[in-house]
Amino acid sequence: MLLRVRDLQVHYGPFQALFGVSLEIDEGEAVCLLGGNGAGKTTTLRALMGALPISGGTVELLGQRVEHRASHELAAMGMIHVPEGRELFPSLTVLENLELGCVTPGTRRRSAETLAVVLDLFPALRGRRRQLAGTLSGGEQQMVAIGRGLMGRPKLLMLDEPSLGLAPVLVDAVFATLERIKAEGTTIVVVEQHIHHALRVCGRGYVLEGGRIAQEGSTADLGRSDRLRAAYLGM
Amino acid sequence: MTRGRLVALAALLAAALAVPAGxxxxxxxxxxxxxxxxxxxxxxxxxxxxxxxxxxxxxxxxxxxxxxxxxxxxxxxxxxxxxxxxxxxxxxxxxxxxxxxxxxxxxxxxxxxxxxxxxxxxxxxxxxxxxxxxxxxxxxxxxxxxxxxxxxxxxxxxxxxxxxxxxxxxxxxxxxxxxxxxxxxxxxxxxxxxxxxxxxxxxxxxxxxxxxxxxxxxxxxxxxxxxxxxxSVSLNLLLGTFLGGTGTVLGPAVGITVLFGLREAIALVGEQLAVGTAGVYALQQVVYGLILMLVVLLLPEGLVRVAGSWVRRWWPARATHAAAAPRTVQPGAASGPRAADAGSETAPLLQVAGLTRAFEGLVALRDVSFELYRGEILGIIGPNGAGKTTLFNVISGIHPPTAGSVHFRGQSLAALTPSQVCRRGLARTFQVVRPFASLSVLDNVIIGALVRARDLRRARERSEEVLDFVGLAARRDATAGALTIQDRKLLEFARALATDPEVILLDEVMAGLNPAEQERVAATIRRIRDRGITLLLIEHVMRAVMGLSDRVLVLDHGVLIAEGKPEAIVRDPEVIRVYLGGSPVPA
Amino acid sequence: MELTPAVIGQMLVTGVLVGSIYGAVAMGFSLIFGVVRIVNFAHAGGVVWAMYAVFLVTSGGVLGPYLATALVIPVFFGLGYLLQRALMVRIADMTEEMHIVFTFGLLLVLTYLAQFAFGHDVRFLASSERHLAFGGIVVQREILVGGGVAALSALGLHVALARTWLGKAIRASADNRRGAVLIGLDVRALQRVAVAVSVASAALAGGLLATFTTLYPLRAFELAILAFLIVVLSGIRSLLGSFGGGVIVGVLEGAGTLLLSPSLAQLGIHALIFAALLIRPEGLWGRKEAV
Structure with a gap:
């Protein structure tokens, strides 16, 4: 088991945002978190990443209890986050953004090698290495965000809405990339609102509703689920 | 202020005036x-x-x-x-x-x-x-x-x-x-x-x-x-106020008195230590500096507020609010919405034409046109990043449009500030709720009511009525920052309603609510419509919009891609593609 | 004085050199703001304490001012590290107003502690009395060395921030702090390093200033206002911009002093900054923040 989350609870001040979320993710899996706005998907990822205080429950990463570790410690263990809204460093160049993904000395030593792999995956970035990240288009920015995550040589890559604000063609491209990353053996957790894409890439999924897991199962089952369709379309 | 207190104050002043004599x-x-x-x-x-x-x-x-x-x-x-x-x-x-x-x-x-x-x-x-x-x-x-x-x-x-x-x-x-x-x-x-x-x-x-x-x-x-x-002049003013508490009546007096007391005390100590006048002055300034730092670290609210909370803790009887007195509630009283003279009107209440908005080259809205008619609930849906909030920000005057126009009751809203738009009768709520966190619920609403009310008394009456209407009356004395998410959303409603609008723009009021809470909010929205107020709501959660709206528009990448009755919209293949991605969901 | 080319040239050269040191002070100020988002008025207090430290060390007669400065810098680096770790981190999440109040308090403490300890007499280090002349322009040796070292270290800081991974990480956490946390940069540690570097740069600037200007406790207030206005003028985000702003102010000060009088020069500088602020509310080199 790569990641085991039990009864995760998170509060924002007086408000409870997560009411006991439990997840289990095996090595090599691709798992999606689905649900409407405000269901707690981003909160879950950020709490796992150590960027939000956890008020209850346990998180085990590679067999170690990590629920109170800081995000840089988690990143050093191989849990890498590609945040919602990309969160690039807009006044740094594309290359600098990518380099900063190497958060441990170990990954920094091999950064040239990893960079070559990332640029192979995103050839469009090759010509834009010296450009400021803030001047890129939305799709290119998303590539940089994913590429920056890969530079950290993740064991577990957690992507938060990688298709946000992208044109349909680019959404397809992003998910094609995720499939390649998965094929190379990286474990993936992805929060997504384009359910159809998410279901195609991922083997399993969880549906969040109001800070709780409402449903879980294989993507084939989830795809047939009326509940999921209802959650999104209101039928 | 009661007469008793006035007399006491006058006596205090007279006594203070007599001081120089002795x-x-x-x-x-x-x-x-x-x-x-x-x-x-x-x-x-x-x-x-x-x-x-x-x-x-x-x-x-x-x-x-x-x-x-x-x-x-x-x-x-x-x-x-x-x-x-x-x-x-x-x-x-x-x-x-x-x-x-x-x-x-x-x-x-x-x-x-x-x-x-x-x-x-x-x-x-x-x-x-x-x-x-x-x-x-x-x-x-x-x-x-x-x-x-x-x-x-x-x-x-x-x-x-x-x-x-x-x-x-x-x-x-x-x-x-x-x-x-x-x-x-x-x-x-x-x-x-x-x-x-x-x-x-x-x-x-x-x-x-x-x-x-x-x-x-x-x-x-x-x-x-x-x-x-x-x-040092500027600094002294800042120092005294911060120590006592900014935004309070007594803060400056308390802060300055403490500072001067300290100043004299240090002068005495300095005399004992024989450090000379320059040394005393330097010591005083050092202590002032330390006080500033300590105030920020330990009591950023200032002495007066800290003392006030002690008083309330140890002497609770004094702090009970006069509000406990029973209050007669007049549902839908005089200050209700303007008479909805709907029937006779066929011209749109709000007309958006060719609206385009670009941010540094990124087009967030492209040539969006639609009409909003009196008395209807119009839903606008679309995935995250579709431009919904930008649309609201342009209509409500936060961003000027790059091209196109917005007309409200036949008049252009171009070049109006958000407050002017609000005064015209077009209120809005925010997706990320923005309560005035340190004010009470009632005071939050009063600020909205002051748009129309001529004085505070009227504003307060209007606000209490609105709070009753949305069901927040019981929480009126709570600090807005302490409300639950659902109550914050209702507070946004109440504040918007208090401005006595003809149209309310609701920005993702359902986000972050569970289904039961969504139902309660939806019921409130219907009741607002029944008061004759027209509603334009943007929403990511489709389900919430479908049951509520008379008509639905779909926005994707800043472009209107569909318009129609809710039942038709959910079957529109283009809409399903936008929402679920790629090809239709397996049946 | 007649305005011969040599006089003007000398004014320009001296202005640029002295302005480089102002620039170094402003750069340290703007580094803390960029990374920790705290307006640190106490920065100038650090400069003045470094001046006194250099004064004390040299008064032993063993070490010269430059060696003394080299000795003071690492001490200040450590103090800066502690400052961030013990104090600044506690106020980081408060409002900008609170930051201003807090660091003003710290400035008062530093300034008047100096006055209490050293008195308000004006002091100065013994000058080498050596001047370098080229093409009719005569410059005091200490000013030449001071300005040169300040400019070089400003350039060095810029290069370090631009080229090293640590420097990039510091810039990244200034650029988008939440993003930096989310991708696993140790932002708190980066902030401690940045503040330590900033305070060390205050020590450097103080040591260099001490070699050719007078020193007295209230100098801290003057430098605080000066540094604050320079970074406000140049847009607080840009480090090289702050340095440039310092140079501009140095030249203006020199020109005003030569043509008018020192206090009229100050009036002119303040009036210019006032106008600049209203014309470019985000600073001369600033850019509007994204909506």
Whole structure:
């Protein structure tokens, strides 16, 4: 088991945002978190990443209890986050953004090698290495965000809405990339609102509703689920 | 204020006035300074009520002193006139400078920098001006005012200043300032003309500070660049107010008194240690600095508020609210919505035509056109990043459109500020709720109600009615920051309703709510419509919109891709593609 | 004085050199703001304490001012590290107004502690009395060395921030702090390093200033206002911009002093900054923040 989350609870001040979320993710899996706005998907990822205080429950990463570790410690263990809204460093160049993904000395030593792999995956970035990240288009920015995550040589890559604000063609491209990353053996957790894409890439999924897991199962089952369709379309 | 309290206050004042008769010159001098600085800190506090921190109030302090001294020395004008002249001059300077500053959108440290550079410019101007005596300053030769009279003047100023603050905090103006301080954008959206509010507060504050500067000049009988325009003047005002508590009536008095007490105590200690006057002064300043740091670290609210919460904890009987008294509720009373003369009208209430908005090349909205008719609920849906919130921001005047137009009741909304749009009858809520967190629920709503109500009493009645309507009456005295998400959303409704709008724009009110809460909010929306108010709501959760809306528009990448009845929209293949991605969901 | 080309040239050269040191002070100030988002008025207090430290060390007669400065810098680096760790981190989440109040308090403490300890007498280090002349322009040796070292270290800091991974990480956490946390940069540690570097740069500037200007406690207030205004003028985000702003102010000060008088020069500088602020509310090199 790569990641085991039990009864995760998170509060924002007086408000409870997560009411006991439990997840289990095996090595090599691709798992999606689905649900409407405000269901707690981003909160879950950020709490796992150590960027939000956890008020209850346990998180085990590679067999170690990590629920109170800081995000840089988690990143050093191989849990890498590609945040919602990309969160690039807009006044740094594309290359600098990518380099900063190497958060441990170990990954920094091999950064040239990893960079070559990332640029192979995103050839469009090759010509834009010296450009400021803030001047890129939305799709290119998303590539940089994913590429920056890969530079950290993740064991577990957690992507938060990688298709946000992208044109349909680019959404397809992003998910094609995720499939390649998965094929190379990286474990993936992805929060997504384009359910159809998410279901195609991922083997399993969880549906969040109001800070709780409402449903879980294989993507084939989830795809047939009326509940999921209802959650999104209101039928 | 009750009559009993007024009498007590008058007695206190009379007693204070009698002090010089029996006290030493030293005591009177200290008391005069305490009164004067309390008044000055209070004047600084008026500006701080709107959340602005000035590092250069010495500019206005010095203007008051120098105007009086110059008029007296060169033209023999009595300081009584100089006093007024100084206040008018300072007010005019503040108006000119801050008008430009607020129009330019100077914020944060850039604003602080401007205030500081203003004071420093005046200091160097005084140093360089022969007419003002260069670094020697001006002496009010031949002017004499008995120390008891100066004391009485300072005492009067202090009392007047405190009364003014007391009144301000309870006036519509004070409410607006508080709203600006808490959240400028939300205040603007609730019809508060933030520009004018800030400008009024700064001009008033500057004029008052100049009056204090004149009194100070009369006390010392000279003005001099460093002691009138110097950084330490500005610093003392900031120090006293912060220690006592910004935005409170008693804060400046408490803060200044503690500071002066400390000052004298250090002087005594310094005498024992024989460090000399310079050493004592240095020690005093070190202690002042430490106090500033400690206040920020330990009691950022200030002494008065901390003491207040102690009083409430140990003496709860005193703190119980008068609000416990029963109150008759008049559902849908006189101040209800405007008569909905719907039937006769076929022209759209809101008409959006060819609206385009680009941010540095990124087009967030492209050629969006639609109409909103009186009495309907129009839903706008679309994935995250589709441009929904941008659409609201353009309609409500936060962003100007790059192209296209918005007409409300046939009139263009172009070039209106958000507060003007709100006053026209178009209210909005925010997706990320923006309550005035430190104000009570009721006060939050009152700020909206002040758009139409002529006085606070009427605004309060209107607000209570609205709170009843949305079902928040029980929480009216709670601090807005302590509400649950659902109650915050209802508070957004209440504030918008209180402005008595014809149209409300609701920005993702369902986000973050569980299905039961969504149902409650949906019911409230229907009841709002039943009051004759037209609603435009944007929503990511489709389910929420479908049951509510008469018509639905679908926005994707800034373009309207579908329009129609809810039942038709959910079957539209294009919509399903946008929402679920790729090809249709397996059945 | 007649305005011969040599006089003007000398004014320009001296202005640029002295302005470089102002620039170094402003750069340290703007580094803290960029990374920790705190307006640190106490920065100038650090400069003045470094001046006194250099004064004390040299008064022993063993070490010269430059060696003394080299000794003081690492001490200040450590103090800066502690400052961030113990104090600044506690106020980081408060409003900008609170930051201003807090660091003003610290400035008061530093300034008047110096006054209490050393008195308000004006002091100065013994000058080498050596001047370098080229093409009719005569420059005091200490000013030449001071300005040169300040400019070089400003350039060095810029290069370190631009080229090293640590420097990039510091810039990244200034650029988008939440993003930096989310991708696993140790932002708190980066902030401690940045503040330590900033305070060390204050020590450097103080040591260099001490070699050719007078020193007295209230110098801290003057430098605080100066540094604050320079970074406000140049837009607080840009480090090289702050340095440039310092140079501009140095030249203006020199020109004003030569043509008018020192205090009229100050008036002119303040009036210019005042106008600049209203015309470019985000600073000369600033850019509007994205909406």
């Amino acid at each position: 006290a030493s010159g030293y005591t009177v001098n200290i008391l005069t300074q305490i009164c004067l600085y309390t008044f000055l800190a209070g004047a600084w506090n008026v500006m701080a009520l709107s959340g602005l921190v000035s590092l250069g109030h010495a500019a206005f302090f010095g203007l008051g002193g120098y105007a009086t001294a110059w008029l007296y020395v060169t033209h023999g004008v009595t300081p009584a006139l100089g006093w007024i002249a100084g206040a008018v001059l300072a007010g005019a300077v503040a108006y000119a400078v801050y008008w430009v500053a607020f129009r330019c959108g100077l914020r944060g440290i850039y604003f602080g920098g401007l205030t500081l550079v203003l004071a420093e410019s005046f200091r160097f101007a005084a140093i360089n001006s022969p007419a003002l005596g260069r670094s020697q300053g001006l002496e009010l030769l031949g002017f004499h005012m008995p120390s008891a009279a100066v004391y009485a003047l300072a005492l009067g100023l202090m009392a007047g200043g405190m009364l003014l603050t007391w009144w301000l905090l309870r006036s519509p103006f004070g409410y607006r300032l508080h709203a600006v301080r808490e959240n400028e954008l939300a205040a603007e959206a609730l019809g508060v003309d933030t520009f004018r509010s800030k400008l009024s507060a700064t001009v008033l504050s500057a004029a008052l500070t100049a009056m204090g500067g004149t009194a100070h000049a009369l006390l010392l009988r000279f003005v001099e660049p460093e002691s009138d325009f110097g950084l």
